[in-house]
Amino acid sequence: MILPDIQNTKPNVEIKLNRVGIKNYKLPISVLEKTQNIQHTIANVNCYVNLAADIKGISMSRLPIGLNKFSDRPLSGEIIEDIAEYIRLKSDAENTEITYKFPYFIKKNAPVSKEPGYFHVNVAFNGVKSKDDYMFRFWVETICSSSCPCSKEISQYGAHSQRSLIKIFCTPNNEQWVWIEDLIKIAQESASCEIFSVLKRPDEKKVTETTYENPMFVEDITRSCFEKLTNLNLKTFKIEVTNEESIHLHDAFSSIWV
Amino acid sequence: MILPDIQNTKPNVEIKLNRVGIKNYKLPISVLEKTQNIQHTIANVNCYVNLAADIKGISMSRLPIGLNKFSDRPLSGEIIEDIAEYIRLKSDAENTEITYKFPYFIKKNAPVSKEPGYFHVNVAFNGVKSKDDYMFRFWVETICSSSCPCSKEISQYGAHSQRSLIKIFCTPNNEQWVWIEDLIKIAQESASCEIFSVLKRPDEKKVTETTYENPMFVEDITRSCFEKLTNLNLKTFKIEVTNEESIHLHDAFSSIWV
């Protein structure tokens, strides 16, 4: 039985669409670590192509089929280029955009006791592929600890502290790869103190004192992070820092982009 | 034209259902404040009835119609009883359960500068009505500030602090009403320091020092809250405290119920 192909007819309104595809597609994936180990994780994937003005609809099933086909290869900027190009050709499109969002774990020992623990960050990889061009971008979102310089200065003792969420978006230069681990390190060194998943008492003492000794506004964290990122060979980047202030219901926020 | 009434036929499997109805129904409502003022807010409503074994389906439209009918009267435990009874009779059901969740605002001045500000908490009102019985319960979820006693004790200076989310569930006694404002007050007096939406420098000094002077574990907050709640005339209650610890990715949690 041959079924009619409605997608391949003329639309009522003949205009080109920038993005058509699937959203919130879940997939088990693996990611290459800086250590060259392979990490298993789970991705939420958006995959879009553009659509010519005279075609009613894309063939949606080609998108998950394309994503599934490559799902056993460790994810990287290069693999996303391969997937995007494969889907672009199958869809007869000018360009493809794919975004993978996933939690990413690193093993991290407590600062004094050296007790091992897992630490996770949120990551997104994004690739846009056209016939002659490929742009890869990614972001890493990690949590640190900060204490408030104003609170410390004006108070007899103490200083309010809180979780600081640091999100770094970047477009690496093609010649030089930037690892997730590199961005995590920069973020953690930009706040009052890095955080850990397991802390024994000597560790908690160390983290408390370090946080108190290095009070930083949300603005200070952004600027410190900016300075470190300019040393990486990046095309563009953006930093967003959100302090979940322990003295307020709302958050403090700071952002810079270049 | 008379349309067939499929709901009113026999189901394939004849068993009684505990709850059938609508979920995530959004409605502008008003709520009576302790001050006797009326507050406008927006509710997310779940409204369920039970269903007899030999009826295929309920008439769903009666539920939003019933809720809309009462939407201009200020919400209280008594109004929910009226709504629930109205819907129970219209639905020919044994019992009705209605839950309204809504943000609730109080005006609150900063502790030193007296600068006014809005402070919001999350509230839910829940009523279960049968022919001869009515049970009303509610919960209030509010945010306070806490500092860690262990961190303070073991460190040369400083103490990690964070947002503490205090959730109080209670079943009031029929004879005596408990106000949202009463539970907010109890929660705020149970942590290291209450929090505010606007703080000038003298306020921030006060909040920082108060938080440092009253270090409390998540367990301490729960117990302090418990002690205060036993003084209210409540049938039952439950307390859940979550500390969004600034030194960890995960939260600390404590709970007690009676």
Added chain:
Amino acid sequence: MILPDIQNTKPNVEIKLNRVGIKNYKLPISVLEKTQNIQHTIANVNCYVNLAADIKGISMSRLPIGLNKFSDRPLSGEIIEDIAEYIRLKSDAENTEITYKFPYFIKKNAPVSKEPGYFHVNVAFNGVKSKDDYMFRFWVETICSSSCPCSKEISQYGAHSQRSLIKIFCTPNNEQWVWIEDLIKIAQESASCEIFSVLKRPDEKKVTETTYENPMFVEDITRSCFEKLTNLNLKTFKIEVTNEESIHLHDAFSSIWV
């Protein structure tokens, strides 16, 4: 007692920050309806200023104080300009960006029975103010119903249908205001059928048949919406349509921008 003003000192890294301010600030507000009535709702507000390179931090409390000061005036593009300018001057900043997100209700009768009901959409108002310039943008996110043209064509009977989430972003021209109600109308006329909060049987018959008679891909909805928006006098706009497909775990998506 004069407290030191740490914010007003030099930062370690002297670079200008694009955005500094408060995020997730909750506030009861009112909004002017197209009918000239006033609607009460609750907003989530982000309010940012830029920060000069040689200043360590902004005075955060000025932001909620500024927002509170105007909170009893019905929100509109013009009021946001006033608030933004007030905060800009108080903060000695070059520019201010304010975003209000809020649920917005319209009363809407069922198509046949005329039973009244509440229908809500999500709205955001965004204003960016500098000394000589003001840009106002907003978006409206509403839900409609769609059925699939391919499913209808290839199947003997039936067609899968689902919720379609239509999000319209627009920058109106200064000369001509666009109402929330105008964008809701355009969105609802662009899908297979509009949806309602209360449907009796004759209404459900009407909605089912209308949806089946007007099958539309996610691409069709986007293009239909595009055509209608070009008739409004808008500077720029963007459309995003998400179909929560009833035959898949993932969503179908389509987008266009001009």
Added chain:
Amino acid sequence: MILPDIQNTKPNVEIKLNRVGIKNYKLPISVLEKTQNIQHTIANVNCYVNLAADIKGISMSRLPIGLNKFSDRPLSGEIIEDIAEYIRLKSDAENTEITYKFPYFIKKNAPVSKEPGYFHVNVAFNGVKSKDDYMFRFWVETICSSSCPCSKEISQYGAHSQRSLIKIFCTPNNEQWVWIEDLIKIAQESASCEIFSVLKRPDEKKVTETTYENPMFVEDITRSCFEKLTNLNLKTFKIEVTNEESIHLHDAFSSIWV
């Protein structure tokens, strides 16, 4: 240096706490499949112990250390008993409660084309361990497709369809294990049609027609699921079905428990 142990002092209010511990702890885990394969996934873990009336606080770090210690063993009801007992003894507690929530994937071929795809469900495993007792419960949440019997009957053509979210909670009997795969199968056979991650045109025809041929109210799905679950050897169970109705902003809901 010996640091003081504040946790091990007397609290101000001497009452026993039901649950104290960590919440939202993220961990890479593996799970044993019915096929005896091992699946990698990521869990959100809550881990609590009770606390005696005369102890101020628990030693929180013992909880993540305990969870990490077992993280390389495939998760099952039996492993959770081992972890819970280990943590109970280390914490000198009467009982431990641990909950793992995680996405779980199954490979599933399209119904006609047999194109392979990934299908995910949400799962939670919960174990409560005391000295002499262990209770294990779990729930599975999966998505199916449903069409409306009333809409089909009263309309000339078509029937609104939507995603149905089926959540089954169960307490298995100790003698007989119930697999995640068993509950998924029961849920999928209880709705109008199961759903897939990849559908080619012949698959979409099959799914559309099957959904139309088997119209089911949210009540019908609950009852059909109930009937199948009574055939499993379960101590107790609860079913919750949520229809994300394509004709409404709100959801239809039905629940039964035994």
